[in-house]
Amino acid sequence: MKLLIVDDSSIMRRTIEKNLGDYNLEIIGTASNGNAALEIVKEKKPDVITLDITMPEMDGITCLENIMEIHPSAKVMIITALSDKLTGLKALDKGARGFMYKPVNAEDLKKAFDKLLKRQE
């Protein structure tokens, strides 16, 4: 399965990449904003996407809406610092398959991805 990691923090992108190393996921790209992410989605059609919300140029919610239009089968896991419930519900309503609040540690990522990928089998 192809994975795209979208977060404006390079440390966060590399943390996610490191912690998802045990899964059978091919990291086909990383992006630091929604516009860059959409280019990769159009070209490479990732199966799984981790998506931050607060990013420059295009925020994650707008990016999610666009992803659902161009590649609706993508499984999007939102990973954000915005910890209010409404943001989570909004993302799920727009097509995200999962939602995680930062700070996210290795165990949190593992639990969430076990669930996300199991659901996909």
Added chain:
Amino acid sequence: MDTKREDFETTCNLFIQALENYFKHLTDVTSEIGVPFIKESETLSLKNFTGLIGISGNRKGFVYISADKSMYADLINIFIGIEEPTTEDILDMAGEISNVIAGSVRANYGNNFNISVPIVFEGMPKQLKFPAEVAVFVIPMKWKGHEAFLVVGLE
């Protein structure tokens, strides 16, 4: 207790919880929180590297974390195993901490507590000053011996 003091304590506690949770959850090492104080001077409390988030919506102001390179380097080493991070990595780490702390507090203030993308800088920028109408308080902290400040200014 007067409203101003009550508001100061409530806000302080929210940021302290977010700060403590960040370090404990990601590193398993508890941070030591010092006694918060209200800042009267117009100058900033700064270490060498700072990540700042602007706040708008139902509250207006900012929050920033400031620490020396060694603290961010220690965190980066824990997260991704890099021993000699670049300056860009250090600034990115400062921005990400401030983002997560401000975002955590949003759970209490609601989705009209808007946070900006991080502004990061090294050293003391000349153009940054506290707005006069904002009450600023400083939460000193230590994590693994590294000193840092979380500074919050909210209308």
